[in-house]
Amino acid sequence: MSKRIEAKNLDIYYGKFKAVEDVSMVIEPRAVTAFIGPSGCGKSTFLRSLNRMHEVINGAYVEGELLLDGHDLYGPGVDPVNVRRQIGMVFQRPNPFPTMSIKENVLAGLRLNNKRMPGREQDEVCEKALRGANLWEEVKNRLDLPGSGLSGGQQQRLCIARAIAMAPDVLLMDEPCSALDPISTLAIEDLIQELKANYTIVIVTHNMQQAARVSDSTAFFNIAGTGAPGKLIEMGPTEQIFSTPEKQETENYITGRFG
Amino acid sequence: MSSTAPAAESSAASAGLVPTKPRIGDRVFQGLSTGSGIAILVILALVAAFLVLRAFPALTTDPATLAAQGYGEFWSWVLPLAFGTVWAAIGALVLAVPVAIGIALFISHYAPRRLAQGLGYTIDLLAAVPSVVFGLWGIFVLAPALIPLHVWLTTYVGWFPLFSGQPSGTGRTIFTTSIVLAVMILPIITSLCREVFLQAPNLHEEAALALGATRWEMIRMAVLPFARAGIVSAIMLGLGRALGETMAVALVLSGQNRVDFQVLTAENPNTIAANIALSFPEAYGLRINQLIASGLVLFVITLAVNMLARWIVARRAQYSGAN
Ligand SMILES: Nc1ncnc2c1ncn2[C@@H]1O[C@H](COP(=O)(O)OP(=O)(O)O)[C@@H](O)[C@H]1O
Ligand SMILES: [Mg+2]
Numbered sequence: 001m002s003k004r005i006e007a008k009n010l011d012i013y014y015g016k017f018k019a020v021e022d023v024s025m026v027i028e029p030r031a032v033t034a035f036i037g038p039s040g041c042g043k044s045t046f047l048r049s050l051n052r053m054h055e056v057i058n059g060a061y062v063e064g065e066l067l068l069d070g071h072d073l074y075g076p077g078v079d080p081v082n083v084r085r086q087i088g089m090v091f092q093r094p095n096p097f098p099t100m101s102i103k104e105n106v107l108a109g110l111r112l113n114n115k116r117m118p119g120r121e122q123d124e125v126c127e128k129a130l131r132g133a134n135l136w137e138e139v140k141n142r143l144d145l146p147g148s149g150l151s152g153g154q155q156q157r158l159c160i161a162r163a164i165a166m167a168p169d170v171l172l173m174d175e176p177c178s179a180l181d182p183i184s185t186l187a188i189e190d191l192i193q194e195l196k197a198n199y200t201i202v203i204v205t206h207n208m209q210q211a212a213r214v215s216d217s218t219a220f221f222n223i224a225g226t227g228a229p230g231k232l233i234e235m236g237p238t239e240q241i242f243s244t245p246e247k248q249e250t251e252n253y254i255t256g257r258f259g
Numbered sequence: 260m261s262s263t264a265p266a267a268e269s270s271a272a273s274a275g276l277v278p279t280k281p282r283i284g285d286r287v288f289q290g291l292s293t294g295s296g297i298a299i300l301v302i303l304a305l306v307a308a309f310l311v312l313r314a315f316p317a318l319t320t321d322p323a324t325l326a327a328q329g330y331g332e333f334w335s336w337v338l339p340l341a342f343g344t345v346w347a348a349i350g351a352l353v354l355a356v357p358v359a360i361g362i363a364l365f366i367s368h369y370a371p372r373r374l375a376q377g378l379g380y381t382i383d384l385l386a387a388v389p390s391v392v393f394g395l396w397g398i399f400v401l402a403p404a405l406i407p408l409h410v411w412l413t414t415y416v417g418w419f420p421l422f423s424g425q426p427s428g429t430g431r432t433i434f435t436t437s438i439v440l441a442v443m444i445l446p447i448i449t450s451l452c453r454e455v456f457l458q459a460p461n462l463h464e465e466a467a468l469a470l471g472a473t474r475w476e477m478i479r480m481a482v483l484p485f486a487r488a489g490i491v492s493a494i495m496l497g498l499g500r501a502l503g504e505t506m507a508v509a510l511v512l513s514g515q516n517r518v519d520f521q522v523l524t525a526e527n528p529n530t531i532a533a534n535i536a537l538s539f540p541e542a543y544g545l546r547i548n549q550l551i552a553s554g555l556v557l558f559v560i561t562l563a564v565n566m567l568a569r570w571i572v573a574r575r576a577q578y579s580g581a582n
Pocket of ligand 1: 044
């Protein structure tokens with residue numbers, strides 16, 4: 001559990017368009033790393049390249065090296081399906097499977113792995129994941145009802161439960177609170193703090209206060225202009241990025257000044 | 260500042276304080292849509308009334324009178340036809356549905372875009388072929404070509420009850436008919452399925468992939484459940500067409516008035532629609548009423564199929580796509 005990610009000179013493409021250029025960074029285990037930057041600078045693209053979800057899009061590919069505890073995730077013979085089983089992902093819009101019950105949603109990933117899990121074990125895994133996502137108390141009496149009946153915040157926590165039920169090494173979150181109300185957002189932020197004891201967590205956020213609240217280190221991405229690739233400008237401990245950034249560009253962004 | 264004030268005022272007026280043109284458009288559209296809705300109901304009622312009125316004598320004349328005029332009792336005559344209709348249609352569905360879903364999935368989720376488009380056009384083209392062409396193809400090409408298969412199936416798979424018996428020497432069997440019908444309903448089922456597969460939300464497809472689903476697992480988790488209702492409707496539309504198909508069946512099938520589950524023998528049930536087409540030219544008197552009454556039975560069967568489909572779709576509505 002909880003592994004270290006190291007990106008070396010990652011270039012990320014959509015067909016001919018280079019969306020992210022030459023990113024190298026280390027993401028530490030048992031910590032929360034936040035990606036911030038203006039929209040369109042490639043935060044989501046970079047995040048999705050970390051679990052090989054990027055290449056799901058037609059014509060999209062990645063160049064460079066990406067190491068998970070030293071193993072190249074883009075090495076020859078590495079099955080992206082296995083990478084995604086080890087690196088979980090939570091999306092911007094909550095996306096529980098509407099045709100499945102709450103319990104089926106939590107177990108959806110595990111069902112893919114070993115189809116025949118005894119009923120007792122299923123119940124245990126389900127409860128553990130839902131407790132892990134701070135959702136158990138709210139749904140324990142309606143596990144067999146559809147997940148789409150929950151509120152947005154609950155749905156997002158259900159998605160987190162679904163991801164952590166797989167016992168992944170890393171949890172990637174792409175603006176997980178941007179579709180949620182403030183109270184649900186707080187619940188998720190608290191949850192992230194608890195989860196970092198066991199997982200490597202990477203979160204994309206457009207909300208700088210959120211980055212400051214939840215993350216241990218922060219990476220600032222920026223883009224020179226439309227059509228230009230996004231780049232990693234600076235990365236460091238969150239406190240330092242928000243108080244004494246090294247680059248002028250970073251300071252301009254966090255103080256709300258552009259250009 | 261002063262020059263913008265009047266502009267703001269006039270835009271407030273056009274925003275709805277004064278009724279203007281758009282309301283006329285609304286009204287016309289409302290009238291049109293209500294009108295066509297009513298028209299459909301009226302036409303349906305007229306068809307039903309016609310069928311019932313003209314079928315009435317066949318249903319009410321007592322069997323003795325019918326027998327005196329040389330006709331059998333209505334229900335014992337129409338039930339085998341109804342059986343044949345449903346039997347041939349079920350055969351067609353069994354053959355067409357898996358193929359249609361397979362092709363639709365291939366087009367929507369596997370094929371490269373170019374190939375997918377080409378395939379899509381080809382399938383749609385198939386839908387434009389008139390049924391008489393299918394009938395002629397069935398009788399002159401397919402039926403003779405399938406005779407060896409009839410022999411092979413009865414010889415080696417004859418233990419399976421449906422494939423038992425003496426193989427037909429002409430190939431003009433329920434089996435061949437079902438194949439022709441399957442080809443005819445394939446395009447509509449395929450293109451409807453393709454549409455719903457394409458509409459499966461990307462959101463859920465990505466959720467499945469991010470959990471480490473292979474493409475097929477992703478389809479099973481995020482596409483097929485979403486498309487369930489659409490698939491059922493597509494199948495029912497196909498079934499409707501197979502039940503009502505007249506020309507192709509009339510040409511291909513050499514049927515009699517009987518109930519027979521063996522699909523490869525020379526003795527085959529006939530279908531209602533084909534029987535009407537074949538018998539109508541020589542029919543007179545009560546026979547015409549009987550034929551129309553059989554049409555009424557077909558109408559009821561089709562209606563029942565549609566209601567069944569609606570019920571299936573509605574049963575799991577709370578789990579359906581949108582949330
Ligand atoms: N599916 C896609 N196909 C082509 N280009 C894309 C796609 N998704 C994103 N992009 C482009 O990649 C760049 C980075 O986008 P994204 O990673 O979504 O930015 P962010 O998440 O930082 O707002 C943008 O220029 C965007 O237009
Ligand atoms: Mg984004």
